[in-house]
Every structure is written in C-alpha cells, then in structure tokens.
Amino acid sequence: MAVDYTTHDGVAVITLNNPPVNGLGLSTRAGIVDGLERAQNDPAVKAIVLTGAGKAFSGGADITEFNTPKATQEPTLGTVIRAVENSPKPVVAAIHSVAMGGGLELALGAHYRIAAPGAQIALPEVKLGILPGAGGTQRLPRAIGLEAALNMIVSGAPVPSEQLADSGLFDEVVEGDLAEAALAFARKVGAKTGAHPKVRDRKIEHPNAAGFIQFARNTVAGIAKQFPAPHKCIDAVEAGVKNGFDKGLALERECFLALVQTPESRALRHAFFGERAASKIADVPADTPVRELKQVGVIGAGTMGGGIAMNFLNAGIPVTLLETKQEALDRGVATIRKNYEATVKKGKLKPEALEQRMALLKPTLSYDDLKDADLIVEAVFEELGVKEQVFRRLDEVAKPGAILASNTSTLDVDKIAAFTRRPQDVVGMHFFSPANVMKLLEVVRGKETAKDVLATVMKLAKKIKKTAVVSGVCDGFIGNRMIEQYVRQALFMLEEGALPAQVDRAIEKFGFAMGPFRMSDLAGNDIGWAIRKRRYIEHPEMHYSKIADRLCEMGRFGQKTGGGWYDYKAGDRTAYPSKVVDEMIDAFSKEANTERRKISDEEIVERLVFALVNEGAKILEEGIASKASDIDMVYLTGYGFPLHRGGPMLYADTVGLYNVERAIRRYAARPNGDAWKLAPSIAKLAAEGRGFNG
Numbered sequence: 209m210a211v212d213y214t215t216h217d218g219v220a221v222i223t224l225n226n227p228p229v230n231g232l233g234l235s236t237r238a239g240i241v242d243g244l245e246r247a248q249n250d251p252a253v254k255a256i257v258l259t260g261a262g263k264a265f266s267g268g269a270d271i272t273e274f275n276t277p278k279a280t281q282e283p284t285l286g287t288v289i290r291a292v293e294n295s296p297k298p299v300v301a302a303i304h305s306v307a308m309g310g311g312l313e314l315a316l317g318a319h320y321r322i323a324a325p326g327a328q329i330a331l332p333e334v335k336l337g338i339l340p341g342a343g344g345t346q347r348l349p350r351a352i353g354l355e356a357a358l359n360m361i362v363s364g365a366p367v368p369s370e371q372l373a374d375s376g377l378f379d380e381v382v383e384g385d386l387a388e389a390a391l392a393f394a395r396k397v398g399a400k401t402g403a404h405p406k407v408r409d410r411k412i413e414h415p416n417a418a419g420f421i422q423f424a425r426n427t428v429a430g431i432a433k434q435f436p437a438p439h440k441c442i443d444a445v446e447a448g449v450k451n452g453f454d455k456g457l458a459l460e461r462e463c464f465l466a467l468v469q470t471p472e473s474r475a476l477r478h479a480f481f482g483e484r485a486a487s488k489i490a491d492v493p494a495d496t497p498v499r500e501l502k503q504v505g506v507i508g509a510g511t512m513g514g515g516i517a518m519n520f521l522n523a524g525i526p527v528t529l530l531e532t533k534q535e536a537l538d539r540g541v542a543t544i545r546k547n548y549e550a551t552v553k554k555g556k557l558k559p560e561a562l563e564q565r566m567a568l569l570k571p572t573l574s575y576d577d578l579k580d581a582d583l584i585v586e587a588v589f590e591e592l593g594v595k596e597q598v599f600r601r602l603d604e605v606a607k608p609g610a611i612l613a614s615n616t617s618t619l620d621v622d623k624i625a626a627f628t629r630r631p632q633d634v635v636g637m638h639f640f641s642p643a644n645v646m647k648l649l650e651v652v653r654g655k656e657t658a659k660d661v662l663a664t665v666m667k668l669a670k671k672i673k674k675t676a677v678v679s680g681v682c683d684g685f686i687g688n689r690m691i692e693q694y695v696r697q698a699l700f701m702l703e704e705g706a707l708p709a710q711v712d713r714a715i716e717k718f719g720f721a722m723g724p725f726r727m728s729d730l731a732g733n734d735i736g737w738a739i740r741k742r743r744y745i746e747h748p749e750m751h752y753s754k755i756a757d758r759l760c761e762m763g764r765f766g767q768k769t770g771g772g773w774y775d776y777k778a779g780d781r782t783a784y785p786s787k788v789v790d791e792m793i794d795a796f797s798k799e800a801n802t803e804r805r806k807i808s809d810e811e812i813v814e815r816l817v818f819a820l821v822n823e824g825a826k827i828l829e830e831g832i833a834s835k836a837s838d839i840d841m842v843y844l845t846g847y848g849f850p851l852h853r854g855g856p857m858l859y860a861d862t863v864g865l866y867n868v869e870r871a872i873r874r875y876a877a878r879p880n881g882d883a884w885k886l887a888p889s890i891a892k893l894a895a896e897g898r899g900f901n902g
C-alpha cells in the first residue's frame with residue numbers, strides 16, 4: 209500500500225507511504241483519494257491530516273512515470289489536489305523533511321499547513337526542464353507573494369521551512385512532535401464551523417506586478433540559456449496574475465504537457481537519474497560495509513595535489529600533505545591558502561572557516577607521517593617509474609586497511625597495484641583540474657580492487673560533493689579515451705579545410721563550453737604532444753594528423769607561451785585567430801597534397817560528437833563503463849558537454865542510432881576515414897531500433 213489510513217479520536221490521518229521519497233505515482237494518488245473518501249464517509253471524523261512516512265512529506269510527482277500512460281491516468285495530481293481542496297472536512301498538511309514539486313503543490317491544496325523546522329521546501333521542476341504542473345505557479349504566489357514565489361519557481365532552490373514561517377505558507381512551524389501537533393491542530397479546526405480557507409481564493413498583492421514580471425523576464429533571459437522552462441514559469445505566473453486562477457492553471461497545464469516532451473527536459477531527467485545511478489555498482493551491494501575515513505594523506509603539493517587536498521579540507525577531513533622538497537611544500541600550502549583567500553574575498557567563505565580549514569592541513573616531508581592515514585591519494589608526476597617508487601614506499605608505511613589511491617589519468621592501475629602487496633586496497637581516483645572545483649571523479653576499478661574499497665570511495669565522493677563514475681582500467685579511462693578520438697577528428701578537419709576558429713565556433717554553438725582548440729591552448733598543447741609521442745610508439749598503426757606536432761615545433765604551446773592555435777595578448781585570455789597558424793595549416797595541407805575544401809558546421813559537429821559516441825560505444829562493449837548514463841555523466845560534469853543535450857550517448861539516442869551509423873559509415877569512406885571503425889553495438893542497436901538508453 210502506498211498510503212496508510214488511520215483514525216485518532218476524530219481525526220483521520222492519511223500517510224503517504226511510498227519509499228524512498230513518497231513520490232506521487234498513480235497508486236499513491238489513488239490512495240489519497242480513497243483516504244479522503246473514507247474520511248468523508250466516517251461521521252466520527254471531523255478533520256483530516258495529510259502527511260508522509262519516512263524521510264519526506266513528498267518529493268513530488270514520480271518522475272519515472274513521466275511520458276508513460278500512468279502519468280496522465282486518473283486520478284491525476286490535479287484531481288487529487290482538487291479533492292483535497294474541495295473536501296468539506298478540513299485538511300491539514302503536516303510537513304517534515306522534504307516537500308518538493310508536486311508534494312508542495314499537494315500541501316498548497318490543503319486548507320492548513322503546519323511544518324517541522326528544517327524541512328526543504330521547493331518547486332524544483334525547472335531543474336528537470338519543466339514547470340510546476342499541479343497548480344504551483346498559481347497557488348505559491350497566492351501563499352507567499354509574487355516575488356518570493358517567482359524566485360522559488362524560477363530557481364527551483366529549496367528554502368528551509370523555518371525561513372518561511374511568516375510567509376503565509378504555514379499556519380504554524382512547530383518544534384517537537386509534528387504528529388501530535390498536527391492532531392491537535394486538526395481537532396481545533398475540525399471544531400470550527402463554516403468554510404475552510406483555500407489558497408486559490410487569496411489575492412496576489414503587488415504594487416507593480418507587471419513591472420516585476422518584466423524584470424524577472426529580463427533576468428531569466430540571461431540565465432535560461434537553451435532551456436525553455438524558466439520562460440514558461442514566468443508565462444504561467446503572469447497568466448494567473450493577469451487573468452485569474454483558472455486561466456493561469458490552464459496555461460500552466462498546457463506548458464507542462466509541452467515541456468515534458470522536450471529534449472531539454474529529457475536531458476535533465478537523464479542527468480538526475482544518471483547521477484544517482486552512477487553511484488550504484490552492480491556487483492557491490494548497497495549494504496557493503498565501508499571503511500572508516502578519518503584522516504587522509506595526499507602525496508604531491510602541486511596544482512593537482514593541492515586541489516585534491518582542498519576537497520577533503522572543505523569536508524572537514526584532516527589532510528597530511530607530503531612533498532619531497534620544503535620549497536615545493538611551502539609553495540603548495542601557500543597556493544591552498546591563496547585559493548581560500550580568493551573565496552573569502554568573493555564573500556563565499558568566512559575568514560574563520562578559512563583558518564579552520566588550514567588548521568586541518570598538516571604539511572610534511574616525511575612518509576612516516578602517513579602511517580595513520582585511512583586513505584592516501586597520490587598526485588605525483590605521471591610516469592610509471594615515479595608511481596612505482598611512491599607505491600612501494602606507501603606499502604611500507606601505510607597502516608593495514610588503508611586505501612591507496614592513484615590520481616593517474618592514463619596509467620594502468622593494475623600495474624600500480626602490483627607495486628604493493630595489497631592490490632585489493634589500490635584504486636584510481638582521477639580528479640579533474642582544478643580538482644577543488646570540477647565535479648567529476650573517475651573511480652578506476654582495478655582487477656583486484658576490493659568491493660568495500662569501492663563502496664568507501666563512492667561514499668566519500670558524495671561527502672566531498674563529487675559526481676563519481678566507475679571506470680575499468682584502459683588507457684585514458686572513460687573521459688580521456690573518448691576525447692582523444694574527438695581531438696583526432698578536430699585535427700583531421702584542419703588538414704582537410706577547416707580553421708581552428710571555425711571548428712571551435714561550430715562546436716561551441718552546439719553548446720560545448722569551449723571548442724577543442726581553445727581548450728588545448730588553455731591546457732597546454734605540449735600535453736597532447738607528449739601523449740601522441742607515446743602513441744606513435746605504442747600504436748604505430750594508429751593514424752594521427754601531425755598538424756598539432758607542427759604547431760608545437762613552432763613553440764606554440766598555448767596561452768602559457770602567448771600563442772597556440774590562437775594568438776594571445778599579455779593579460780588577456782581572448783583567443784585571436786592567428787595568421788601564422790592559418791598559413792601553417794594551409795601549407796601543411798599543400799605538403800600533404802590535400803585539396804582544402806569547405807567543411808560545414810554540421811560536419812564539424814557530427815565528426816566531433818560521433819567520434820565520442822563511437823568510442824563510448826566501444827567502452828560499453830568492453831565493460832569499461834557499465835552503463836551509457838555513466839559516460840554521459842563523465843561528459844556533463846568533466847568535459848563541458850552541453851547539459852541540455854544530456855551527454856553524448858543520450859544525444860546519439862536523440863539523433864537516432866540509425867542516423868549515427870549512417871554518418872559514421874559515410875565518414876569512414878572519406879579521406880582520413882581509417883579513424884572510423886564503427887562500434888558493432890551501434891549497428892546492432894540501430895538494427896533493433898533501440899538506443900543506448902533503451
């Protein structure tokens with residue numbers, strides 16, 4: 209049963225009981241309507257309390273039902289809320305923990321609302337690319353005023369219940385036993401005669417509603433980017449202000465039904481579930497015991513090590529930071545402090561908090577100081593020989609059961625594990641730069657990594673607010689292995705006729721935060737050069753464009769040398785197209801006897817994105833990633849893939865794998881086509897009319 213019904217001395221209590229968050233799926237909705245009918249039919253019942261069991265009042269509509277017949281099957285949420293609002297016996301919503309989306313809309317249909325402090329109150333629909341579709345855009349402005357409501361609706365941000373105590377939303381915010389308070393409140397209002405208040409009957413008071421709505425529109429235009437939902441939120445609120453509750457409600461419904469079908473909403477829902485799915489590992493049960501992590505060691509105080517250390521300090525975990533030379537250690541510690549000071553300057557961190565965090569940091573030059581660490585993350589030079597020295601030493605000093613993690617971005621974690629006598633305790637923790645900012649953490653599972661080590665690292669990732677995705681061992685893991693194919697295509701296109709600015713412009717228009725050439729100039733072109741040199745030896749059969757090597761031979765390593773694919777002026781990060789580079793590209797094509805042709809923006813986007821998709825498919829085939837949504841999470845959180853497209857694999861589904869396959873076969877038949885080896889799973893899924901996500 210998704211809903212419990214009990215009576216307590218003249219009060220009927222309807223309790224949503226649909227774990228984990230009392231989502232308002234069909235059976236819950238039907239249960240509420242049944243409960244209301246039972247209460248109306250029982251003459252002993254004078255009032256009704258509506259509440260939620262477990263860890264929420266309600267997290268809102270059941271998102272998994274969207275775009276299925278259940279979503280629109282009666283009783284819909286609109287019907288349920290009407291039944292609550294029209295109940296002749298007063299309904300009191302007793303809110304604790306979470307009242308979000310449809311959950312809050314349901315509570316707004318009640319005649320009275322009481323809440324426990326600390327409950328998260330929100331209309332977060334906009335974060336799923338939709339708008340509140342069960343009266344939220346109409347009732348919330350009537351409950352708490354136009355400005356506060358529009359803020360909540362357009363941002364989707366939660367507000368703690370106690371902050372809304374005097375807002376008109378709650379009749380009472382009660383400390384102590386909510387259930388008892390709700391019963392007492394219900395008895396009091398049950399004894400009243402006459403009609404009970406409805407939020408829909410309240411007026412929206414505002415001295416200049418039209419002006420404020422225009423202001424909101426201008427603000428939203430700047431932040432909504434490719435997402436249509438924020439604009440629709442304003443339209444629906446405005447319709448209610450101008451034309452009254454019923455007309456507002458009708459427009460809200462129309463917008464909801466349209467938005468829920470959009471690719472943007474699908475992408476955001478995919479990201480919502482993808483983030484949660486990423487933390488689950490098929491053969492590591494949710495109840496796997498985790499190891500205690502009270503102290504962390506970080507080896508290497510460079511940019512990466514320092515950023516990694518900050519993650520733990522931010523979460524209140526003491527860090528011992530190890531370097532080989534005092535000067536490097538001092539520099540690392542000073543950089544951490546400088547980063548925090550910059551955050552203090554922006555007003556985002558209190559000076560006391562800075563000192564608290566720095567007090568948790570223990571710099572050292574001695575491995576012996578790592579003996580009590582429960583987790584040690586290595587962030588030293590990316591070379592197997594260097595890693596070997598570190599891990600052999602760690603094996604000597606680390607206590608039994610300590611987790612030994614490598615931040616390697618390309619090296620074989622199994623080889624690293626073999627440097628120790630405890631490969632089961634070794635795992636990859638691949639942070640992305642800047643490590644204190646970037647959300648992504650690739651957790652690299654070695655052949656022998658113990659399940660409880662994985663469970664512990666996944667739990668830790670949540671604590672330090674990272675999106676953790678598990679990757680198997682391969683060169684580049686999920687993210688960098690795919691990006692290599694993307695960059696390969698970008699370089700081929702220069703040879704064939706495009707210029708860096710055109711490639712960047714096309715892919716940025718598609719929605720990437722930064723195109724491959726601006727990105728490479730930022731990261732340093734010498735990094736890719738070093739990787740390619742290794743590739744030429746390890747994979748002589750692989751065909752790479754040598755055009756980027758030519759750039760590096762010119763000493764153009766990017767922003768740090770004042771020039772790369774673009775020219776840069778001192779103190780200015782703007783990328784200016786470079787005449788010398790364009791000439792070099794032209795000359796390169798001539799030498800290679802390639803007749804330069806005009807490459808369309810569409811081709812640029814297809815070749816870049818489908819290169820990701822094709823490699824992603826191979827990564828899935830090999831079991832390096834266990835689900836397509838994991839790959840999407842890597843790209844959304846670590847590589848600037850446009851959120852409104854949901855990641856490369858969902859995007860491929862949206863385009864249709866049939867079309868992806870045809871495009872790849874077409875490119876494979878052209879010059880430089882040997883870089884395209886169609887992943888068999890694309891052809892198979894396309895033939896079955898399926899996608900990566902079902």
Ligand code: 3H9
Pocket residue numbers: 228229231264267268269270271272285286306308309310311313332333336339340341342344481484485
């Ligand atoms: C809506 O209401 C539309 C209406 O306006 C109109 C309708 C006509 N549905 O986050 P957690 C699952 S739209 C289905 O890890 P926490 C979640 O996937 C809805 N499932 O827990 C996960 O499953 P699993 C508006 C949901 O304690 C599990 O619950 N509401 C829903 O850190 C635990 O989730 C929202 O957008 C749902 N609505 O945080 C609220 N919500 O265990 C979205 C959660 O299998 N939800 N699940 O991985 C949240 O923000 C957080 O989940 C919440 C709990 C704060 C509630």
